[in-house]
Amino acid sequence: MNTDMKILVVADYDSVKSLLQEALAHYGHVQFTTSREVKKEIDRIAPDVVLIVKPEDGSGVELVQYIQGELAEGIVIFLTEKQDFNLLRDIIRAGAIEFILMPDELALLTDRLDKIAELSQLQQRKKGTASQGKAFVRGRGKVYSFYSGKGGSGRTQLATGFAQALKLESTARVLLIDLNLQYGGVETFFSLDTSRTLADLVPVMNEMNENHIRNVSQRETHSKLEVLTSPRDAETAENMSEEFVSRLIRSSRRSYDFVIIDLPTHMNELTYTALEESDFIYYVMNPDTPSVQNYRLVEELFRRLRIDTEGRLEVVVNQVGRDNELTVSDLKGLIQNPIATQISRDHRGVQAAVNQGLPLQREANEKKLTPVAKEIRKWVLAKLS
Ligand SMILES: Nc1ncnc2c1ncn2[C@@H]1O[C@H](COP(=O)(O)OP(=O)(O)O)[C@@H](O)[C@H]1O
Ligand SMILES: [Mg+2]
Structure with missing residues (x-):
């Protein structure tokens, strides 16, 4: 498994947090934050994938938009405990690539993450050969x-x-x-x-x-x-x-x-x-x-x-x-x-x-x-x- 992929989980409740901690246990870089803190931390952490658990205060769509805006290549996956068609549509429009129901579809989540990891490994290998000899990677000081x-x-x-x-x-x-x-x-x-x-x-x-x-x-x-x-x-x-x-x-x-x-x-x-x-x-x-x-x-x-x-x-x-x-x-x-x-x-x-x-x-x-x-x-x- 690609242990270089950085995953940031935005979750406000401890119960969901521990559920995800377990589900993501075999990924190397998993960090947790809350919907309140994420805006401050997103740029510094620069995650490859962001998992947003639906915040209670209804700020989900806005949060997906914000994160999409800040991370040029970041991938956002939205997690929720309830099926909600209108929300699903808005979330996907806002730029999330996936809408996953917890806990039923957690297997789908890890499947998705594995695919993303494979892809990003491939990209990194390509970038690695392209930038050989250059002392610094541009774009992320x-x-x-x-x-x-x-x-x-x-x-x-x-x-x-x-x-x-x-x-x-x-x-x-x-x-x-x-x-x-x-x-x-x-x-x-x-x-x-x-x-x-x-x-x-x-x-x-x-x-x-x-x-x-x-x-x-x-x-x-x-x-x-x-x-x-x-x-x-x-x-x-x-x-x-x-x-x-x-x-x-x-x-x-x-x-x-x-x-x-x-x-x-x-x-x-x-x-x-x-x-x-x-x-x-x-x-x-x-x-x-x-x-x-x-x-x-x-x-x-x-x-x-x-x-x-x-x-x-x-x-x-x-x-x-x-x-x-x-x-x-x-x-x-x-x-x-x-x-x-x-x-x-x-x-x-x-x-x-x-x-x-x-x-x-x-x-x-x-x-x-x-x-x-x-x-x-x-x-x-x-x-x-
Ligand atoms: N290692 C050092 N040896 C001698 N003088 C120092 C040293 N470090 C700082 N100073 C002097 O101490 C004073 C305060 O340093 P400064 O960098 O302005 O502190 P600060 O920015 O934390 O307020 C300055 O006059 C500086 O030149
Ligand atoms: Mg000073």
């Missing part, structure tokens, strides 16, 4: 967000360094987005001018494409890394919608191989949306007690907001030095998420670069790097390999 509940922990320093190294050390197309809409930050590390900002994309949000983004982005002088700077304005920030943030991230991931996002500490619907849309979250933490306490609060907040970080949040310990209050191994005992890497504190090296408005790394395979730049580069190279 990875979104990495840098977050922390505590200001000054080094999000902007690391997000800019990470994006810069990624751009310099690979052929990937990289976009850095500064979502600190009120205060910005990225422009000071790269000396960028701030006349064009991501706010210029608001008027085209519904048809946003690569050209729009490229017209608004600026290029870091050395690497040509593309950067969307922040409007740095409370009023503009206030007028941005979560819909805009979600459109921005989705268009970006369609046009770039990597999208790196610098996030504010402040949790609002925009930060929430960006976190939900991210494939991966780097939580930047300093090795001291206040940072650990803050991390605990964020964990609790994520739980309450139902932001699922399972398998997609790693901690980056920043400012590691000899006189830290806590060591990295202390941290390992105090936090549950894995530690991605640790970055030293190098006040001199970092400050010198910041004062001149120069990036830490300026060319590929640069020889004379400061400790922080060297560590970021090593981390990025490990990610690329």
Whole structure:
């Protein structure tokens, strides 16, 4: 069986969920979500097949339409417990390929899935031979967000360094987005001018494409890394919608191989949306007690907001030095998420670069790097390999 096929099940009740869990037990990638959560998660998960169990609130048709719109090649199958001809007709019109009655027709469901799996294997084999030698698969970039509940922990320093190294050390197309809409930050590390900002994309949000983004982005002088700077304005920030943030991230991931996002500490619907849309979250933490306490609060907040970080949040310990209050191994005992890497504190090296408005790394395979730049580069190279 093709274990690569990603199946997303949208089910609101536990009874149906366990029934399907059993029926789908031999498929490798099965994820469950609810009709409330699916819109936030669909783009990140990018499933091959979506099984929608009829939601009680009658939103089934609308949901099928929405998912069809978001997934160019996704296949939608609708599951219900009651035969309903009108619903069947509307669901098929909306783009579902199959309408299956539970539990009677569950055998039909697995039969269908097996056929789809065979087909997608065939397609993948074809694509595989066609794209040999190409370093990156176009059309589905990875979104990495840098977050922390505590200001000054080094999000902007690391997000800019990470994006810069990624751009310099690979052929990937990289976009850095500064979502600190009120205060910005990225422009000071790269000396960028701030006349064009991501706010210029608001008027085209519904048809946003690569050209729009490229017209608004600026290029870091050395690497040509593309950067969307922040409007740095409370009023503009206030007028941005979560819909805009979600459109921005989705268009970006369609046009770039990597999208790196610098996030504010402040949790609002925009930060929430960006976190939900991210494939991966780097939580930047300093090795001291206040940072650990803050991390605990964020964990609790994520739980309450139902932001699922399972398998997609790693901690980056920043400012590691000899006189830290806590060591990295202390941290390992105090936090549950894995530690991605640790970055030293190098006040001199970092400050010198910041004062001149120069990036830490300026060319590929640069020889004379400061400790922080060297560590970021090593981390990025490990990610690329
Ligand atoms: N590893 C490090 N060594 C030395 N200074 C650092 C390091 N990381 C960040 N800094 C400095 O600490 C300050 C805060 O970092 P910044 O990235 O702006 O934090 P945040 O974006 O989380 O608020 C900046 O002046 C930055 O240059
Ligand atoms: Mg910052």
